[in-house]
Amino acid sequence: MQAQVKSQxxxxxxxxxxxxxxxxxxxxxxxxxxLGAWFEEAGGGGFNAARNLARxxxxxxxxxxxxxxxxxxxxxxxxxxxxxxxxxxTFLDRKTPSYTAILENDGNLVIALADMxxxxxxxxxxxxxxxxxxxxxxxxxxxMDANLPQETLAALIGTAAKFCPLRAGIAVSPAKVVxxxxxxxxxxxxxxxxxxxxxxxxxxxxxxxxxxxxxxxAGLSGGVVTRGGRAAVAFDLEGxxxxxxxxxxxxxxxxxxxxxxxxxxxxxxxAGADLSACLRFGMAAAVITLHSPxxxxxxxxxxxxEQVLQLVPETEMLS
Numbered sequence: 025m026q027a028q029v030k031s032q033x034x035x036x037x038x039x040x041x042x043x044x045x046x047x048x049x050x051x052x053x054x055x056x057x058x059l060g061a062w063f064e065e066a067g068g069g070g071f072n073a074a075r076n077l078a079r080x081x082x083x084x085x086x087x088x089x090x091x092x093x094x095x096x097x098x099x100x101x102x103x104x105x106x107x108x109x110x111x112x113x114t115f116l117d118r119k120t121p122s123y124t125a126i127l128e129n130d131g132n133l134v135i136a137l138a139d140m141x142x143x144x145x146x147x148x149x150x151x152x153x154x155x156x157x158x159x160x161x162x163x164x165x166x167x168m169d170a171n172l173p174q175e176t177l178a179a180l181i182g183t184a185a186k187f188c189p190l191r192a193g194i195a196v197s198p199a200k201v202v203x204x205x206x207x208x209x210x211x212x213x214x215x216x217x218x219x220x221x222x223x224x225x226x227x228x229x230x231x232x233x234x235x236x237x238x239x240x241x242a243g244l245s246g247g248v249v250t251r252g253g254r255a256a257v258a259f260d261l262e263g264x265x266x267x268x269x270x271x272x273x274x275x276x277x278x279x280x281x282x283x284x285x286x287x288x289x290x291x292x293x294x295a296g297a298d299l300s301a302c303l304r305f306g307m308a309a310a311v312i313t314l315h316s317p318x319x320x321x322x323x324x325x326x327x328x329x330e331q332v333l334q335l336v337p338e339t340e341m342l343s
Contacts, residue, residue, distance in 0.1 A: 032294050033083050035159050037180055038070025038169030038194070039143070040088035040103070040112070041121035042095045043319055045279060052128050066102035067123060067319045069169035069194040072280045075106035075320040076287035076309060077167075080329065082294070085109040085159050089146045092116030106320065111159070113150060118142050121171075131278050131314075138197075143171045148179035157183070165190040165290060170200035177203055181210035190293065194286055198223035208243035213260070213293075215286040221249045232257045233342055236264040248289060248306065250282060257342075258289070258303040265339040267303045272314060280319030284309040288329060300339040308332040 048060040071086060078084040086103060090096040090112040099120060103110040121143060125136040150156065160166060166184040168177060170193065177193070184191050195201035195216035201224050204214060218235075222228065225238045235249045236259035246260035255268045288309025292302040311332050313321050 030295065031081050031083055032164040033162050034074075034077055034085070034165045034167065034294075035163040035188075036070045036074040036077075036084060036086050036167045037146075037172060038088060038167075039068025039121070039123075039140070039171035039196070040066070040071035040074075040086055040090065040099050041068045041123060041140070042098060043067030043279065044122060044124040045127055046125070047127045047131075048129050048134070050129060052134060063317070065318060066099045067280070068121075069171065069196050069283050070167065071099070071103075071108075072283035072320045073167055073169075073194060073287045073290075074108050075102070076284055076313075076324050077291060078107040079320075079322075079324040080287065080291045080326055082291070083109070085111055085163075087111050087113070087156065087159070089113045089115060089121075089142045091118040091120035091142060093119050095120035095122065106322075111155070113146065115142065115145060118145075125279065127278075133278065140171055144173055146172055146176055148176050151176070151179055151183055160184055161187045163188050165192065165294060167192050167194070167286070167290065169194040170196040170203045172203070174203040174206070178207040178210075181207045185210055190290070192286065192290055194283060195220040195224075205242075209245070211244065212246050213286075213290070214239075214244055214247040215250075215282060215289070216247065217250045217252075217282060232266055235259075236342070248285065248303065250285060250310075255340075256285075256303065256307070258299055258306075259342075260299050263299060264342040265300045265303060266342060267300075267307055267339040268337055269307055270311060270335040270337065272311070278314065280321075281310045281313045283319070284313035284321070284324070287324075291329075300341065303339055304333060304336045305329060307336045311335065 126134040192213040201220040250256045255266045285306040289306030292305035
């Protein structure tokens with residue numbers, strides 16, 4: 025199955041900051057000094073997805089707070105390189121947010137520190153600016169991440185509902201996904217991992233097959249729950265399906281894989297694909313990212329997505 029690409033307007037609101045990742049060279053020794061290396065790039069859940077969607081042929085506008093510092097210039101340069109239309113709210117006297125992670129030798133996360141205070145200044149009144157409302161009115165998809173304050177997410181979802189046929193969110197983390205709790209009914213899809221789904225629903229454990237019912241009961245009409253190398257589940261108003269990620273011999277870096285899955289899924293949805301195809305396209309986009317040292321792979325393209333799709337198993341529909 026091929027999703028026919030028609031360039032559409034997409035507005036992305038959320039994290040666009042600096043990612044710093046330290047990768048341990050050998051076996052991880054907790055509580056001790058570990059040999060390794062640092063890597064720094066522009067990142068953020070929303071920004072990773074925005075760059076992926078732009079490389080998949082869409083007209084993407086990124087709206088996010090930013091500081092007036094060299095880190096902000098790095099983000100701006102990354103947006104330009106990916107073809108993203110950059111519309112930041114710049115605070116000249118503040119520093120650009122950052123995310124610092126320590127990764128094991130195999131690419132899995134050990135611990136991370138998010139310095140994100142600037143995002144609290146993205147208040148709901150920012151959405152009332154004429155330029156922002158015009159961007160929303162012209163968009164087929166509004167995508168956001170939970171780096172934004174709870175009241176801003178609620179206001180954004182409410183405003184977007186007046187203009188945009190498709191509204192989606194990225195969970196970001198278990199601590200932040202709960203910011204969507206009071207406005208889940210305004211989202212068409214929410215992308216999360218199992219830890220984030222547990223935080224959102226207050227459920228200690230659930231099988232893949234149980235997540236659609238649990239999340240629907242919480243007020244969500246559609247979403248995707250990823251489970252590492254185990255089967256992911258996707259659901260919408262019409263049904264639910266499972267797909268198992270293809271086995272990978274090695275991971276370059278897990279950072280950005282979930283954002284890529286959201287990108288591939290939503291690009292397929294915009295092209296009119298059904299739930300099963302959307303999940304497979306999302307997994308293909310995640311595979312491209314997992315093979316890249318970057319959180320948003322510069323190899324992301326529709327042609328590459330179609331090639332990698334052949335590696336993704338067929339889905340299993342759930343009753």
